Amino acid sequence: MADALGEFEQLVLLAILQLDTEAHAARVREAIEEGAHRRVTRGALYATLDRLTAKGFVEWDVEESTPERGGIPRRRFRVTKPGVAALRRSYHAVRTLSRGLESLLREGRRA
């Protein structure tokens, strides 16, 4: 069975997909903090990005450096096909298990 995704991994993948060509580490972090209303430590993000890369769910390209970076290039992340598939599996699982609980879950959200 393919690796199941952890919750934070799902958030990271979704954020990268949302950001598309803007998916740099700092932006991913901000996007999760805004979208999920939670604090994200840099260490956790880098560790997760490393892990997702190792699993083959994420790859990155190197972009030109900026002056602020003093010559160090920047990574732009992209979700791979297996990454999308894994995300889809998680999404389906959540949907299947949520069936019939919609009102409760909406209720919870409202509260």
Add this chain to the structure above:
Amino acid sequence: MRTPFLPPSVLERWVRAWIGRDPSTSYVLGDLREEYDARRERSSAASAATWYLIQGARVAGRLRWERRRHLPSDTSPPRRDGLATDVRQALRFLLRRPGFTTAIVLTVALAVASTTVAFAVVDGVLLEPLPYRAPQRLVAIWETNPRGNQRNVVSPANFLTWHDELESFDALASIIEGSTTFVYGGEPERVGSVPASPAYFDIVGAEPLAGRLYGPDDDAPGAPAVAVLSEDFWRRRFGADPGVVGATAQIGGTPHTIVGVLPDRYDLDLEWSFSGVGSRDVWRPPGFPPEARQASGRYLQVVARLAPGTTAASAQTEADALAARLAEAYPDRQRGWGINIVPLHADLVGDTRSTVLVVFGAVCFVLLIACANVANLLLTRASERGQEMAVRAAMGASRGRIARQLLVEGGLLSVAGGVLGFVLAAWGVRSVVGAAPDIPRIDAVGLDASVLGFAVLTTAAAALLFGLAPAFRLPGTSPTAPLAGRRASTGRETQRIRSALVVAQLALSLVLLAGAGLLTRSLVNRLATGAGFDVSGVVSAEVQLGSTSYPTTEERAAFFEQLVDRVRALPGVERASAITFPPLGGAGSRTSFRPLDRPPPAPGEEPGADVRWVHRDYYETMGIPVIEGRTFGAADAADAPLVTVINETGARQLWPGESAVGQRIEMEWGDTLVAEVVGVVADVRHDGPDTPPYPMFYWEHRQFGAFNQMSLVVRTTRADAGSVVEGIRRELAELDPGLPLYNVHTMSELLDDALRRARFTTVSLGLFALVALMLACIGIYGVMAQVAARRTQEIGIRIALGASRRSILRLVVGQGMVQVGVAIALGIAGALALSRVLESLVFDLSAADPTTLAATALLLGLVALVACWLPARRAAATDPVEAIRQE
């Protein structure tokens, strides 16, 4: 465009190093630069740098943790707190100290080896069941006689009655060991003969090796004579030829058909033997004639198998009732006699039990002492390692971790010692079995699973014993004290434990020394007692006449007279004579009699005495002093009035305060013999020094020759007494070529044999006691040396202040001798408490003999004094200036 702020390069270098090698390190640093720049624009350099440092550390920590969690284990850095690390560290520590390690491993190996060997003996002799069918149901049945002998041989009449009437048994068998002449293919040979009931084979569950074993039909009156050969005899005499089954051999002058071969493992090691030759070669049905039911002579051994569901105790109850009925019915031969049922295993092992257990106990003491010694050595090491341990504690090692490391060191030492010990034990067991120290069932001793298990347990126990002491004695919770180089109170505590260990060692050694002392004095007493005559240079050899060739007393007497005359004329022979059962030969004859100077006792209450028939030169040959009257002379021939010679014990018991000479007695031996006592001779201990002399009547063999068998006793002038045996054989062959000479022994050999067990126990206990004393002295020496070293400064000050060397000596020795004093008190208490164990082994001595105890305590004290004095002398030679300058 402004110039971007970059983080201080030193901080960046730190963060890079913290993150370590990671594919994203550079990019992470790049991202941090971006954020730093943004922050630096808003805030001070210090605040931005602080932020950078904190964030850098957090990212690095998280990434490192992530790496450790996810990288495959084989690429992860070695854990520094695992057992493997402990083992590696311990090995490194031990290998760097070869002397220390060797000393401990050897001590443990010796202790484990001796304990294992001793346990192998205990296991084989005492614990392992007999190798027969349903061994727990096998018993020996003895008669008990009115004089308190609990293991008296049984009369055929009683055996047959038991066989018919006792219902507690499935099967009863009688068995006797004797000897007979075996002729096959014209070659005569004296062989061991065993008349044994057919039921014997069923009782031990024997299966024949060839042919068949005889059954009840073969024991019926008029059945053809059959014999079964022992495996050993079959191999020796017939080369294991199965064709011998069905052949005919002359056994005791009558033709017997050989029907089968009995495997040797079904041969019971019988205690009683009548003129046996030491091996049991030919087994025959006993064929009791009808008149056996009335005979009163006792010579059988009886073994039986309890019926299922019966116990030895319930069988004993039934037997007691039968004994009471028999005493009523036959008061003349049964009054005062009882029946004693003993589990066969206990019966075979007999009084060896105490020997084996005493030696085993001694060995366990040595093991304890050795463990205490090793613990002491480790404690010394541990206190020397105080600093090392303190450093470990300061670096964050918990007490548990350090304790585990010490335990691992102890474990390694004991595993090495245990393995080496087991190898030594394998060799030791072989040597002990080879030396065969007269212990029944010694052939069952070997290295098996239970012995191996014992060795493993012993090793583990040893490891715990000596590994725990230093582990408990860890440097205290404050790691700074030893680091500062100050000797904390922990040193004093260690000292106390070491002193306690030394006291225990010394006390245990004293117990062993006292035991060894008692046994040594007993052996000396036994040697001094001897057999009652001068054994050196005396040879005995047995001759048995065929009853068909020499049918009358006169013919037999004439033959032995002639033989003694011829042997006396041989070169190297000083004197020669003959006796029916020679001393120390293991066999004898005993009967009841009555002195005629008093009213006849009630039936069954007649006094008993040993009886022997001798050639008249017997006392001169053996060197037995004549106390009163005369011994036999040429005039005491067949037609002269019957006379008898009594021993000292008999004379004293029967006629206390008056002369035995001139008294008359009556004795039943087939016929009623009335004789006058003409002389009293010194006692001879026929069964060895341990058995007190019993009244004994000697008869002249020409006057009443009851036996067709006699042993020549020959005093030689040669150092090599055995060299005259060939001459004796020649003379015998000239008189009658069909007669073999057998049971040839020198008396010194027989006396040695009789003392073999006592010597074995004494030597082993002595050896163990010496080892114990040595170990204990090494222990006290070590402690005193450490005490002296610890007090160097103090001693230096004392000397500087004018203390004399003598007073320093006294100070240090005194401290040691306090421990010795405590140990002696404890040791004496222990020796007294354990004296009961030795009771059956001491001879002519109390097991709590105060002289021996005092002497051993003195010995221990002296040796310990030397061990204390050596380090004290060194302390007294301390140079005060040097000492005070220390630290």
